[in-house]
Amino acid sequence: MNAHPAQQEAHFRYVLRLGDTSLVLGQRLGEWVGHAPALEEDLGLANLALDLIGQARLLLTYAGELEGRGRDEDALAFLRDAPEFANLTLAEQPNGDFGQTIVRQWLLDAWQLEIYEGLLVSADARLGAIAAKALKETRYHHRFSSGWLMRLGDGTEESHDRAQGALDSLWRFTAELFARDDVDERMQAAAIAPALMELAPRWSARIDEDLRAATLKRPAAQPYPWHGRRGVHTEHLGHMLTEMQHLQRTYPGVRW
Amino acid sequence: MIEPEAAAGREQLIWTLLAEVPDPEIPVLSIVDLGIVRHVRQEADGRLHVGITPTYTGCPATEVIRIAVRAALDAGGHADAVLEEVLSPPWTSEWLTSAAHAKLKAFGIAPPEEPAPRVTCPRCGSRASERVSEFGSTPCKAHYRCGACQEPFDYFKCL
Numbered sequence: 058m059n060a061h062p063a064q065q066e067a068h069f070r071y072v073l074r075l076g077d078t079s080l081v082l083g084q085r086l087g088e089w090v091g092h093a094p095a096l097e098e099d100l101g102l103a104n105l106a107l108d109l110i111g112q113a114r115l116l117l118t119y120a121g122e123l124e125g126r127g128r129d130e131d132a133l134a135f136l137r138d139a140p141e142f143a144n145l146t147l148a149e150q151p152n153g154d155f156g157q158t159i160v161r162q163w164l165l166d167a168w169q170l171e172i173y174e175g176l177l178v179s180a181d182a183r184l185g186a187i188a189a190k191a192l193k194e195t196r197y198h199h200r201f202s203s204g205w206l207m208r209l210g211d212g213t214e215e216s217h218d219r220a221q222g223a224l225d226s227l228w229r230f231t232a233e234l235f236a237r238d239d240v241d242e243r244m245q246a247a248a249i250a251p252a253l254m255e256l257a258p259r260w261s262a263r264i265d266e267d268l269r270a271a272t273l274k275r276p277a278a279q280p281y282p283w284h285g286r287r288g289v290h291t292e293h294l295g296h297m298l299t300e301m302q303h304l305q306r307t308y309p310g311v312r313w
Numbered sequence: 314m315i316e317p318e319a320a321a322g323r324e325q326l327i328w329t330l331l332a333e334v335p336d337p338e339i340p341v342l343s344i345v346d347l348g349i350v351r352h353v354r355q356e357a358d359g360r361l362h363v364g365i366t367p368t369y370t371g372c373p374a375t376e377v378i379r380i381a382v383r384a385a386l387d388a389g390g391h392a393d394a395v396l397e398e399v400l401s402p403p404w405t406s407e408w409l410t411s412a413a414h415a416k417l418k419a420f421g422i423a424p425p426e427e428p429a430p431r432v433t434c435p436r437c438g439s440r441a442s443e444r445v446s447e448f449g450s451t452p453c454k455a456h457y458r459c460g461a462c463q464e465p466f467d468y469f470k471c472l
Contacts, residue, residue, distance in 0.1 A: 083371075097446035097456065104448040111371025115400070186401035190370055193403055193472055201447060 067243040069123040070143065071250060072184065073133070074240070074286050075172070076116030077144035079191075080134055081294070082165060083109030084301050085152055094155050101201055105162070108194040115187045135305035139288075139295045146285035147230035149294040156209050156216065157223040163202035163267065164227065168234050169195045171260050175251025184249065203267045210271030217272065225276050232281035235260065240286075320355035327353045327361060330389045337377045338451045341420040344378055348408025351399045361391060364399040369452040369472070406453075406471045423457065423468040432468045434459035444468075 086106035093099035117130040128136075147165060152158045173195055176188035209220040235257035244250035268275055283289050304311060331353070332345040344350055344365070351364040365382060367375040379396065386394045406425040409417075414424040423435045423442075431440040439461030446456040447470075454467045 097448065100450070100456075101446060101448040104452055107371030107373070107452055108369060109371070111367070111369065115370060182401075186403075190367075190400055190403040193405075194370060197447065 080113035166199040346413035
């Protein structure tokens with residue numbers, strides 16, 4: 058399946074992108090611990106963060122094996138600089154207020170639902186097994202985020218305006234979610250990855266359905282300059298990494 | 314070459330051994346009760362292979378369980394047994410044994426019920442409960458409150 062070096066490289070990149078998106082989003086959610094509006098939501102966000110980091114561990118471990126250069130999950134998570142990270146730009150956006158965190162989460166939950174579902178029939182059995190495991194968790198992540206989206210959107214005037222504002226400011230990053238490049242095309246041709254073109258309308262339909270329930274308006278498409286998946290990030294990722302990687306950077310090779 | 318009966322006997326021995334390993338977060342349950350142990354089998358390489366699966370991908374107990382299983386195998390004289398992670402099929406709360414359901418209830422945690430718009434209170438048995446939060450103190454539990462006896466309780470979620 059992976060005789061060709063370019064194919065092997067694309068396979069590594071594809072799994073790395075998925076792993077990085079889960080890792081970065083999980084780290085962001087972890088920043089809420091001790092700060093959420095209520096204890097229940099604090100626990101909820103921490104639980105989501107745990108699942109995402111669990112998924113990232115499985116994906117990054119696998120990516121390291123595909124790469125074949127001896128990097129394990131920790132080397133990939135803690136010893137790369139921002140331009141080497143391949144997460145979706147949306148995942149690295151700052152937490153903002155609770156509404157902004159929920160909108161970001163919901164947009165990505167809906168994306169992961171489609172990707173993981175598509176990966177269930179992947180020619181790569183290991184990736185399919187990780188997706189099957191992650192999909193079960195993503196379903197309740199989406200239940201959590203869409204439930205909150207509805208309460209905020211259809212809540213008070215203040216919560217509605219903040220949720221709509223978050224949506225308006227984050228929407229531009231959704232352009233990247235289903236944008237294809239050579240990595241996606243190679244993986245799709247090898248039946249490892251699902252066809253993004255087929256997933257996009259399903260994501261869109263789910264988004265519209267949730268927005269209707271939340272009485273929020275879908276913003277217009279906007280021009281898009283970043284491509285986190287190719288290492289072109291907003292300034293926020295670097296700041297996040299300085300905190301996330303601090304211990305390994307300061308004490309290289311430190312262990313518990 | 315190990316005789317099939319001898320292999321089966323050794324496999325049974327391991328199952329018994331692992332039934333004594335408690336879950337670190339819900340210690341009334343063993344990892345066998347939870348359905349975490351997926352297989353114990355003698356393989357062609359002449360070694361025993363023990364497969365365990367995580368409940369939730371990020372469950373911090375997974376690592377502790379792996380260490381505990383290794384220690385139990387080593388202490389039981391099975392240091393050559395191979396411990397392997399199984400991801401597929403993904404763990405489901407349906408793998409909890411009926412003994413696990415009874416133990417959870419006795420411990421004050423409502424066992425998983427499907428479908429469960431109303432969860433039965435493990436203390437008074439009332440179904441007039443309400444969900445406080447889908448997320449509790451561990452990934453596998455949700456937080457509930459009983460409308461009859463007013464006590465809060467944990468519910469072991471369906472996954």
